[in-house]
Amino acid sequence: MVQHDVIIVGGGLAGLRAAVGLCDKYDVALVSKVHPVRSHSIAAQGGINAALANNPNGKDDTWEKHTFDTIKGSDYLADQDAVEIMCKEAIKVVYEMEHWGCPFSRFPDGTIAQRPFGGAGFPRTCFSADLTGHVLLNTLYERAVARGVKVYYEYVATALAAEEGVCHGVVLIDQVKGEVIPMLAKATLFATGGYGRVYFHSTNALINNGSGIGMAYAAGVPMKDMEFVQFHPTTLLGTNILMSEACRGEGAYLINNKGERFMERYVPKAMELAPRDIVSRSIQTEIEIGNAFENELGKYVHLDLRHLGAKKILERLPGIRRISIDFAGVDPIDQPIPIMPCQHYSMGGIDTNASGETVLKGFYAAGECACVSVHGGNRLGGNSLLDTIVFGKICAGSIDAYLSAGAITPREAAVSRKKEETAKKIRRLSDEGREKPFAVLEELRKTMDEYVGIFRTRSELETGLQKVLAVKERYKGVRLTSSALHMNYELIGALELESMIDVAHATTVGALLREESRGAHFRRDFTKRNDEDWLKHTLAAKGPDGELSISYRPPVITRYQPMERTY
Amino acid sequence: MTEASDIYTFEILRYDAKTPEVEPAFSSYRVRVIPGLTVLTVLNRIRDELDGTLAFRSSCRAATCGSCAMIINGKPGLACRTQVAGAEKRTVVLEPLPNFEIIKDLVVDMAPFWETYERIKPYLVRKSADPEKEIFQSEDDRQRIDQFVNCVLCACCYGACEVLRREPDYLGPAALAKLQRFMLDSRDERPDAFLRSVDSQTGVWGCDTLFRCIDACPKEVRPTDGIVGLRKKLVKYRLKRLFGMGDGHES
Numbered sequence: 001m002v003q004h005d006v007i008i009v010g011g012g013l014a015g016l017r018a019a020v021g022l023c024d025k026y027d028v029a030l031v032s033k034v035h036p037v038r039s040h041s042i043a044a045q046g047g048i049n050a051a052l053a054n055n056p057n058g059k060d061d062t063w064e065k066h067t068f069d070t071i072k073g074s075d076y077l078a079d080q081d082a083v084e085i086m087c088k089e090a091i092k093v094v095y096e097m098e099h100w101g102c103p104f105s106r107f108p109d110g111t112i113a114q115r116p117f118g119g120a121g122f123p124r125t126c127f128s129a130d131l132t133g134h135v136l137l138n139t140l141y142e143r144a145v146a147r148g149v150k151v152y153y154e155y156v157a158t159a160l161a162a163e164e165g166v167c168h169g170v171v172l173i174d175q176v177k178g179e180v181i182p183m184l185a186k187a188t189l190f191a192t193g194g195y196g197r198v199y200f201h202s203t204n205a206l207i208n209n210g211s212g213i214g215m216a217y218a219a220g221v222p223m224k225d226m227e228f229v230q231f232h233p234t235t236l237l238g239t240n241i242l243m244s245e246a247c248r249g250e251g252a253y254l255i256n257n258k259g260e261r262f263m264e265r266y267v268p269k270a271m272e273l274a275p276r277d278i279v280s281r282s283i284q285t286e287i288e289i290g291n292a293f294e295n296e297l298g299k300y301v302h303l304d305l306r307h308l309g310a311k312k313i314l315e316r317l318p319g320i321r322r323i324s325i326d327f328a329g330v331d332p333i334d335q336p337i338p339i340m341p342c343q344h345y346s347m348g349g350i351d352t353n354a355s356g357e358t359v360l361k362g363f364y365a366a367g368e369c370a371c372v373s374v375h376g377g378n379r380l381g382g383n384s385l386l387d388t389i390v391f392g393k394i395c396a397g398s399i400d401a402y403l404s405a406g407a408i409t410p411r412e413a414a415v416s417r418k419k420e421e422t423a424k425k426i427r428r429l430s431d432e433g434r435e436k437p438f439a440v441l442e443e444l445r446k447t448m449d450e451y452v453g454i455f456r457t458r459s460e461l462e463t464g465l466q467k468v469l470a471v472k473e474r475y476k477g478v479r480l481t482s483s484a485l486h487m488n489y490e491l492i493g494a495l496e497l498e499s500m501i502d503v504a505h506a507t508t509v510g511a512l513l514r515e516e517s518r519g520a521h522f523r524r525d526f527t528k529r530n531d532e533d534w535l536k537h538t539l540a541a542k543g544p545d546g547e548l549s550i551s552y553r554p555p556v557i558t559r560y561q562p563m564e565r566t567y
Numbered sequence: 568m569t570e571a572s573d574i575y576t577f578e579i580l581r582y583d584a585k586t587p588e589v590e591p592a593f594s595s596y597r598v599r600v601i602p603g604l605t606v607l608t609v610l611n612r613i614r615d616e617l618d619g620t621l622a623f624r625s626s627c628r629a630a631t632c633g634s635c636a637m638i639i640n641g642k643p644g645l646a647c648r649t650q651v652a653g654a655e656k657r658t659v660v661l662e663p664l665p666n667f668e669i670i671k672d673l674v675v676d677m678a679p680f681w682e683t684y685e686r687i688k689p690y691l692v693r694k695s696a697d698p699e700k701e702i703f704q705s706e707d708d709r710q711r712i713d714q715f716v717n718c719v720l721c722a723c724c725y726g727a728c729e730v731l732r733r734e735p736d737y738l739g740p741a742a743l744a745k746l747q748r749f750m751l752d753s754r755d756e757r758p759d760a761f762l763r764s765v766d767s768q769t770g771v772w773g774c775d776t777l778f779r780c781i782d783a784c785p786k787e788v789r790p791t792d793g794i795v796g797l798r799k800k801l802v803k804y805r806l807k808r809l810f811g812m813g814d815g816h817e818s
Contacts, residue, residue: 035681037719038632040627052700099691101690101691103752105709108706110703145684145685145690146688146690205627239628242629326630327629481619481620489622490620
């Protein structure tokens, strides 16, 4: 059986950073269902936060202020010890990425440029035009090539092998050869991305379906805070491609069909640069009260860049302009961009501590698939790229400590058993049932959009839950067109759909039970935050009976007592 | 909702390297298209609803990840960035990228492409110790590498390159453009002698300057600019050596 010291599943920023941190000392395998440079990290536009204090208007910035903004932005649900670590480490990792060749945009004095972002007291978002994820991912992949990291690309993980509280490896499908491959490891890290594609409208890449979170859940690792789903205020009408917060950071306006800068009525001080959850709800409200434009693609408001002028748009937001022209036929130099809010980021994920450890020995998670939690109820713009690199690095350290502490012998039999399980699932999907997997997937996605969206109520969530459970039943009747194992994307999709249903189930139940409004979770029937009853993380574990079981855990509070979150 | 929708025919080249005895052949699919739909959206619909065995790569669907390069009506491009309604005909022909072996349908074996990428040492080379903070770089120096930084490694240029058709060992436009991205970076300290590794017909001298790569690039990168730049640098390096000026560093 193939064995490595460490298997890292996921080739985005978190996985690559962990691989680079471990490969000099250990035999590391980086496994990814797409080539690493195709990972969703590449799509991040706006930037990465670090209190470098380079901006003339941000000379007094410190990592402590970054910590405070992040905790306040999280609506006090973040674990404050973890946020402190992230914001302190931010400065180091940004310089490290620069030393590794990351081409950041620059200020006239040659330092890394920084722009203002929503929810931040200082302009501390480092960037490279509006292609920050692209340059960071390329830089880290280049570093991985320089260090000779072993990459298995187009290998899809199907199961995590755990027995008696210890992780022994993973089961993979080699898409090119068409084989199910068990792979043993002393330590396994998941850096598999978020669950955005559980929703119908999402800014996420098509590959971000939460399958890693579902696999960890099936192996006994709880999901945390799944009900906290970020809806980005500005996504392109039609394709829902992200229109970066950098647009508003650079000064863009949000305009309704009456020509008003309507944010004035919601958050007069911060205006367009209020945090994402608040701006999304404001736009959704405008849509509901009839202040939106409408065409055959849906209802929308305008993101207006025109007053920034051609020079600034071409220099700072060239990617946004390109996307607007290619995908909406709109040149933002001359016309406002039609936008709507939709799913964007997964605050919830695999339950880890601030070291990236889980309840399973030898199993770690980092990046968007993980919930440390540094984002709590709402993530600030510029903190997700940061989260991936910092916790990728931290996980490398934790895994090193674990492997250094003593001999670990992963059990071949445990991985073999899981391999059999995958083979059995594939046989079941090939022989029985009669429904196309996509039909079931579409029902799931539409349910999440309609019943577990920006505004939530008990009755809608109850309906949503019934529908998710019905989808779970329907899944049993799914059948593949072909049972071939190689380059069978329908097969991969059908296997991942099982995880997606579990993820959607936990998200819906978490949202139904949480009778308060906090961060991105907004209940129309409980509009206030309720710290007395709900200042706690939701944990969704697979109970002994195989059913979803919910428990709660208080967040770590160090220095920042919960206050009302105003902007 | 149903303004100007039209029926389009998608002709997709099918082949499976697992069954080489079956010759490549086109499959035909009829799909209703409304304005705004991209080729990738339609491909997904075909796979999801009509034919679950169709193989193609995709990820970001926003022209940033480089997964879905293919030949669309005879030209290399990204399926996600190509509007169907913009096509002149009601037939859209899709084929895999040339200059690669086919794995299945529109999925090609990219391994040779990644090998050329690795051959040029695609990373910042430093000799000096790292400063405590950032290495200073002027915005002008930053902008010199801009177009090469934009490359998404989709391999459209590699598929379009006439030289690669006859010389499979040629490094190709993307790898050479990537090398120029580092050679031009004010922070990179690789010795000029590194250029010797591309001083050959399979390196910078292989290019026929037909500019096919520039036409093919979906991200407005001009690989030929990079190749010409490398050639100039190489000539300068040779002259320096001739006059015994040693192995100067990039300034």
